[in-house]
Amino acid sequence: MPNISEERSKPWRVALRESLKVKERMAIPRVVMPSLDPAYRAQNNEEVNLGLTPELAMQEAKRCIDCPEPTCMTGCPVNIYIPQFIKQIEVGEFAEAAKTLKITSALPAVCGRVCPQEKQCEAKCIHVRTGKDPVAIGHLERFAADYERESGNISVPTVAAPNGIKIAVVGSGPAGLSFAGDMVKFGYDVTVFEALHEIGGVLKYGIPEFRLPNYVIDVEINNLRDMGVKFMTNCIIGRTISMEDLKAEGYQGVFVGSGAGLPRFMNIKGENLVGIMSSNEYLTRVNLMDAANPESDTPVFKGKKVAVIGGGNTAMDSVRTALRLGAERAMIVYRRSEEEMPARIEEVHHAKEEGIIFMTLRNPIEFLGNEQGRVTHMIVQEMELGEPDASGRRSPIEKPGCTEIIEVDEVIISVGVSPNPLIPRSVEGLQLTKWGTIVVDEETMQTDIPMIFAGGDIVRGGATVILAMGDGRKAATSMHEWLQGKK
């Protein structure tokens, strides 16, 4: 691990800082990510954001003033060496920048694309304090990772000599992959067990191709494979193999990163009509099962009037998918106003550009169907914003008597997820909260069964990819300490 101030005092960094005045750096406008034309991209599944060119990336890198105490790093859940990789980009050492990213992050090309940087690293950038746009850290991270992948010369991070200790990882989503990456670097013999037939968790079944292409994920997974991580699909810990089996096989530590896959429904009349489904089902059919492809055996409804209920990233992913599958009217129905939407601003912006209809301050109260049981209409209640609630958000309240009927032939419910009960239920003695999340020590991510650690959505409920990865890192460090202490 590099020492931040030591690296910063190296002659090349000092010379670089002196080459351009801080004031001049601060005056450079933030780069705009090139993207596909909205009318074109709404017809296909191609990645919307095109990435930065080397010139754009080097120009953006100049905006970073190389702070002595980089606050941006504190905003990153995996503590990427941000100024270091950005300065490497500024001097054109793109492959080195990619190596720097991989010291702390198992999936930089993924994170550069899907992290809500505006709430994390970029929110802590010094530019923000002076009222300017933050350095586009996410765009630069993506640039370095993509550059390395496309160069065909992918560096495999160095790993410690094998220590022969077997570690099991339950779930191959962002938390599990990040944990596995760190543990294999420490020298452990790591096997990741995945219930589905593909590795990647939400990165594969949830986030669509137009936001995160599968080949990008697969390259990063293969990188972990090259580092020595073993993957086993179609295997459910607690079901196919019990915890006792793992112990008998000599596994000394288990990390549970099984996610919050259980979708919530609204429990309103007509919700089980045909054509109404969770965003998890819809996105799994399209992303994991490739249902829109005529070659695929998995079917999916291709509605013409599609309503997606909710305002998070999953809702945006679903509604933009519906559009790409041929919807004439693809609508977001959200009970608060746009200001309260939890989705990333960039996603909302992209959705609007593509022609998604936003129906805010509206909440469905009933679905109506035809004789075949297929949904045809929904009744929505108009809402208004009341006083701020405990979370600080203004809570929506019903406007009495104000309802309307909207024609729909497909409805996707995207109102959140709960922790998947499969693993917690099948591991005896694991302490759970009343919401079904696993109880861990917040510092160490260790559960009350000492050999079991947990992180990501199974601990937090529905959260973000990068927080899950941060948990994976934290759990790896503390499991390593715990195992070393046992010796």
Add this chain to the structure above:
Amino acid sequence: MYLNFGFLLMNKIISKEYFSDKVVRLEVEAPLIAKARKAGHFVIVRVGKMGERIPLTIADADVEKGTITLVIQMTGVSSTKLGKLEVGDSITDLVGPLGKATHIENFGTVVCACGGVGTAPMLPIVRALKKAGNKVITVLAARTKELIILEEQMRSLSDELIVMTDDGSYGNKGLVTNGVETVLNREKVDLCVTIGPAIMMKFVSLLTKKYNIPTVASLNTIMVDGTGMCGACRVTVGGKVKFVCVDGPEFDAHQVDFDEMLMRLGGYKDFEREEMEKLSKLDKEG
């Protein structure tokens, strides 16, 4: 020893038997599932890289041989692709055991009502009930004589076997409910278990409700992941939404909204028909 990855990933078919031209029994190498499964559990299978994920209840398992048995009725694209696999072929993906196992105890007298390929997953339940000391009366129903499967195995495991055919070509003429009602009129029954087409389970449930006999139905809904991730399999039980894959597949039949379940099962009928037409066209083209 159990975690021999190559072995686990094979899912090789080691024997195949035709019960009829549309119903086959496959014995599949799956040592971990064979060891872990209990009566009532199911697996999810996928055939081919573009295959869909479908649920199948485990009909039997042999821990020594490391195999599980699946009985498949070739009605749709995926079941047909699976049923056409030969000995030596491998199932692309096979995961399980899933769902909650059947609750087994000594209830007293149990009537097991099964129809069609529902007979196969009933077999391990009958065996477990018998082992727990129950008197088991099995009612085995099919449309016609040719579609009766596993009769001998059922007969040897049950205290009594009643065979029903719709057309009277074998056993007694009539529906599964006629067979069940005969027993209910004759003696005290403590529990009824039913597995078969949704419509059959609905009528068994209506009948036993009339007689106030606790009844368990093993539901077979549309599924995608089978691990509680998507809710495609949701049903209404006692007014509440339940996921068949994690809360079931067995539920109190008297609480199940069978009409809603039947409606949801029909959701993808048009897609299925199209896919089957494509498949049979491919077959003809050779």
